[in-house]
Amino acid sequence: MRDVLFLPLDSEEELVIATDCSGGIGLKEADVVKVPYEIVSYYGARVALMELMSVGAVPIAFVLQNFVGDKEWKRLLKGIDQAFEELHLSIPITGSTESNIPMIQSAVSFTAIGKVSKENKRIGITPPQAKFAVIGEPLVGDEVVKRQERVLPLPLFQRLLTLPGIYEIVPIGSKGIFHELKGLMEINGFAHQEVFCSLPLFASSGPATAVLISYCPEAEGEIKETAGNYFFLINLKN
Structure with missing residues (x-):
């Protein structure tokens, strides 16, 4: 199942909610991965927005739940703003901070809210003749920072949303390529078919560093040209 919630608004539109969280990543004493909070929030916002937009929804609001502390609020907002800028978004943000109890590990939650018309909803629309590919590479933890050049760029993700011939786009999460393909x-x-790919099928893709796409075979040339060396074909065998 996709990590999104659909709620009917009327006969034509649905409210869409997508969320992501991170824990043990930041600059606190017991954090496992030490990175600035701008990076934590940038990648968390990425996931929620990518999940939302990949099903055809238009973002209308964003929620930040901050368990790091008051003094890091502006840094967290800076990372979210970076994601907004790369996706050409201008939407309101609200949220809350746990400021009563100090924590020894960082924890942050991100929620993107949007709307989609039922005719533009991109779920369950892949035909039997479709082909599949991964755009980007599965990375997690320190790999995300050390191999940042292999993370799917948000402008490329946004280009994929409008590229003719692509049926569905699925952000790949912590359970890996195979899990998302199976779903x-x-x-x-x-x-079910046997799956072959030059990328590791069960490796975590952490903060959606890659996406799975289904597409029309005739569109493969344009998709490859657009994605460049981020393109990895998936072969299926009965």
Whole structure:
């Protein structure tokens, strides 16, 4: 299942909610991965927004839940603003901070809220003749910072949303490529097949450093040209 919630607004539109969280990543004493809070919030915002936009929704609001502390609020907002800027978004932000109890590990939650018309909803629309590929590489933890050049750029993600021939886009999370592919095939009623890819199928893709796409075979040339060396074909065998 996709990590989004759909709630009917009327006969034509649905409210869409997507969320992500991070823990043990930041600059506190017991954090496992030490990175600035601007980076924590940038990648957290990425995930929530990518989940939302990949199903065809238009973002209308954003929520930040901050368990790091009051003094880091502005730094967290800076990372979110960077994601907004890269996606050409201007939407309101609200949120809350745990300021009563000091914590020894960082924790942050991100929620993106949007709307989608039922005719533009991009779930379960992949036909049997579709091909599949991964754009970007699965990375997690320190790898995200050390190999940042292999993370799917947000402008490229936004370009994929409008590229003709792409049916569905699925941000890849912590359970890896195979998990997302299996879910996509189940939603579309496809039988299980053996999967081959030059990328590790079960490696965590952490903060959606890559996406899975289904696409029309005739569009492969343009997709490859657009994605460049971020493109990795998935081969299926009965």
